[in-house]
Amino acid sequence: MIAYGEFGKIIGRINKMMKFELQPEPEYFDEKVRKKGNEWLNKNPDVTDTNKYPDHWKFCKEDLAKEFNYLCAYSIIRIRSVDIDTVDHYLSKDNYREQTYEWRNYRYANPKINSRKRKHDNKILDPFEVEDDWFEIQLPDCQLIWTDNLPEDKKEKAELTIKKLKLNNAPDFLNYRQELYYEYIDGDISLNKLKREAPLIARAIIKEIYFKGLNFLQNRDYQKAIDQFTETIELDQEYIDAYFQRAICYYYLGEYNQAIEDYTKVIENQNNNITTYNNRGVCYFYNNQEQEAIKDFQTTIKFKQNNYLFYANLSICLEKMGYIKQAILNLKQAINLAQKNNKLDECNYFYDKIKKLEKL
Amino acid sequence: MLEKLNLKYVGPAPEFNVDFAQRLNVFTGDNGLGKSFLLEVAWRALTQTWINAPALPQKVRGEVPEINYHISNYDQPFTSKFKWQNYQWSKLKGNQQPIAGLVIYIGINQQFSVWDPARNYYDFAEENTDIPPSAYHFTSEQIWNGLKVNDGKSLCNGLIDDWVKWYDRKTIENNFNQLSNIIKILAPHQEDSWMKPGKPMRVNVNDVREIPTLILPYETIPVTEVSAGMKRILGIAYILIWSWLEHIEASELKNQETTNQIILLIDEVELHLHPQWQRAILPAILEVVKSLKEEIDIQILATTHSPLVLASLEPDFDESQDQLFLLDLEENNVTLKDIPFAKFGDINRWLSSDLFGLENPRSRQAEIVIKAAYDLMNPNKNMDNFPENLRTKEGIEKQFKKVLSADDRLWRIWEDYWEN
Known part of the structure; x- marks a missing residue:
């Protein structure tokens, strides 16, 4: 009853690969590019x-190449030779003359893309508006x-972008x-090379391994699932979802210490992930670390006050530690919330529980 | 040098503008959109004459068709208007006519035209009762056998006679060497095995002339018997050298400097040429012209359908003096687009570029089957636009056997895809 793990569902962003971060314009830019260029435009x-x-x-x-990690902003494939024609004017010189010498209008692009x-102009998706999880290979x-x-x-724009840029x-x-x-x-090249050359392919390969793990998990083949998630993490240490899913596997195998370690890694990266606090709390509880468990459940309640499960979980910890009054208080709160959500079975279970506790 | 062309009510669109680059201008586009027409109008602007018949304008009530153009070193634009009354384009009189340089037109079917500022410009006519032709036009027959006028005078001896003459005088004149050299540049070759001009010989009992020969690695043959591709190369070599030699001659007669500008108009550069030669022709022509005179400026306007010709430009293409154009049909209007030159590397990529627009450089049938296969795998696409038999895995597989080669990677991708 107490186990509450949400498995098989992808949550949150995976890792940064397609989304590019804006970099401030270089110090020399105003003098060497903008002023000189605009002066010429004014004269001509x-x-x-x-x-x-x-x-x-x-x-x-x-x-500019550095801003884009030497990746073409549109094809996400590495460009080897940095040249004048790898500077793409996102808004064309023809239609946006005044943007010709503006840092913010430049994108790093394969010259082929540039010519296509x-x-x-902005009928093509701007690399800077694209979110990390919009596209994949x-x-x-x-x-x-x-x-x-x-x-x-954005679908129409996406379709046109893929079509026009081929x-x-x-x-x-x-x-x-x-x-x-x-x-x-x-086996002719390494994944690291792939990450440099075409990170979206690397991401797809890693995701495939991760999904194999999810399949094993859904079939309750926990050991095999752990192997897949471990491989995922070896290939990409920032693949947070893999830590989360692996923790669930460890939990089902009763390996609470390892589960706690993985959940902690998730929390380090996503410190507002309530599910993870709850799950870790559960593991602490079974690992006889009630103090830590209570802290985690309190955190979940702090984030989300209207979920009866968190109160129920907290009450079980309190009960185990002998704080019967507080345990009953939390159960009552759980009943309140469960009623609002028409969870009648749960309400009855909690009532029975209160009765038992009151007899102590 | 031709800098700009502006057409009103003549050609493929109501108004048409071309900004030419200083050196290379390459025009691509589908058949029938007016690539050859552009060259003919450029010729008209540069020479005041027409190669074939004058261009007929569009009939729009109340509008006067115009050809406007800029020539380098002249501040003002020039204009020719079409007069409906006498069905003619207006001409510039006397010294109002600009001199752009030596203009050479290389057409299809071995058709050549030359306009020489030292021989065809008006002032030469004024001082002589003998009015020279407004330009020299050669048919394929005349380029080989000579261009004669009615009274028996010869304007050009033709390739056969000149070649033999130059061969005979090769110890005292440089012409034969120059011709050999030009042929060597134009025709690609490996090490020593190139088409060398050989000793002229008699080939026909009914023709007393000696005919020049080419020494090929496997045999020596008279130039009248060589393939269409070689003939084209020989024709280009001859017209370049003949025009230049005659220009020097005429300039000396007139006691003036030779021109510093050569403008070449070439229709379908790759015509008749083997892929090996297509890959070399344009850079070779540039090289040849530079070998005629140091410090000469050359402008080329060329049309092509060949990805090999474009690929051949990759090493030397210079955006500041070269430009690629695409004539395109957009909503029933012909438009001219400047295409930024990008290095595509191999020929397949050129074929699938905007300039040629092939989705996939394979047969049309294969292109559709492969597109269906990819779209079936792609969750973003639906299959409504494909014929019934290409909407399923089984249907597509049946077609694969017909269109894919045994080692095509798509077999493996397809198998892997359905395994998952």
């Missing part, structure tokens, strides 16, 4: 051929697909991704 108001615009942006190409973007075909996390109103076209990006993936599968 009649020049419409954007090829003739002086390429002052070349000064910041190296910093033309004047589509599907294995084994390596197509870039959007996930259920992509907001409905992100799923066989001769270049798709082929290259497949090559890399199968080289990895055949």
Whole structure:
């Protein structure tokens, strides 16, 4: 009754790979790029051929590459040679003349993408608006697909972006991704190389291992599930969900110390994850660490005051430690909340429990 | 050099603008969108003459069709208007006509035209009763056998006679060496085995002329018998050297400097050429022209359907003086787009680029089957647009056997996908 683990469900973000963080413009930028460029634009108001615009942006190409970890912002594939034409104007020079020499308008991009973007401007998804979990690579075909996390109103834009930039076209990006993936599968390259070269593929490979673990967990094959989650963590130490699921497996195997260790790792990264506090509390309880268990349950109640389970869990701890009055108090609170949610079976169970405690 | 072209009510759209790059301008696009037309109008702007028939404008009530253009070193734009009364384009009179440089047109079917500022410009006509042709136009027959005018005078001896003449005088003149050298640059070769011009010979009892020969690795053959591709290369080599030699000659006669500008208009650069040669032709032409005179500026306007030609430009493409154009159909309007040059690397990627627009460089049938396979795997797509037999795993597999080669990676991907 007391075990409360939510398994088989992915929660939260996995890790940062596609989302890019804005970096402040380099110190020299204003003088070497913006001022020089705008001065030229002011002097030459009649020049419409954007090829003739002086390429002052070349000064910041190296910093731009760093901002994007040397990954093309659109295809998320590493670009080897940093060059002038890897500086992409997200809003085109033709339609947004005044944005030509602005740091915030630059994206690091494969020159091919650059030539395909033309004047589509903000009809194409801006790499900076893309959230980490909107897109993923599907294995084994390596197509870039959007996930259920992509907001409905961005779908049209996403479709156009993939189509116009040819992100799923066989001769270049798709082929290259497949090559890399199968080289990895055949043992010719390491996952680390894949992480550098095409992090989304690495992410997909790790996710696949993680999902195998989830399957084992759902079939209650805990040891095999633990092996998969451990492999996931070895490949990506920041894969927090794998710690969470592995902890559930340890719990079912009665290995509370290890479960507590994994839950603690989750809490370190997601300190408002109530489920994790609750689960860890449960493990502490069975591991005879009632003090710690109480602390965790108190935390869950602090975060979420209207869940009867947390009060019930707290009361069992108090009972075990001999604080019968407080235990009964918490059970009453649990009944209150359970009634509101029409959980009648639970209410009856708690009533019986109170009766038993009152006899002590 | 031609800097700008602005067309009103003539050509594929009501108004059309081209900003030319200084050196290379490469035009791609589907058939029938007006690539060749653009070259003909460029020729008209540069020479005041037409290669074939004058371009017929669109008939729009109340509008005057115009060809406007900028030529480098001239501040003002030039204009030619179409006069409906006499069905002609207006011409610039006398020295109002600009001089852009030596203009050479290389057409399909071995058709060539040359406009020489030292020979075809008006002032030469004024001082002579002999009015020279407004330009030299060669058919495929004339480029080989000579261009003669009605009164028996020869404007050009043709490739066969000149070649033999140059061969005979090769110890006292440099022309034959220059020709050999140009052929060597134009025709790709490995080490020593290239098409070397050989000793002329008689080939026909009914033709008293000696015919130039080419020494090929396997045999020596008269130039009249070589393949269409070699003929095209020889034609280009000859027209370049002939135009230049005659230009020097005429400039000396007129006691003036030779021009510093050559403008080449080339329709379908890759025509008749083997892929090996397509991959070399444009950079080679650039090299040849530079070998004619130091410090010469060359502008090329070329059309192509060949990804090999574009791939061949990758090493030397310079965005500050070269430009790629795409003629495209957008909602029934022909538009001209500047395409930023990107290095695609291999030919397949060029084929699938916007310039050629092939989704997948395979047969059309294979393209559809493969697209169906990928869309079936892709959760973001639905299969409504595919024919019934391509909407299922089994249906697609049946087609795979017809269109995929045995070692295609898609077999493995497909198997792995359905295993999961």
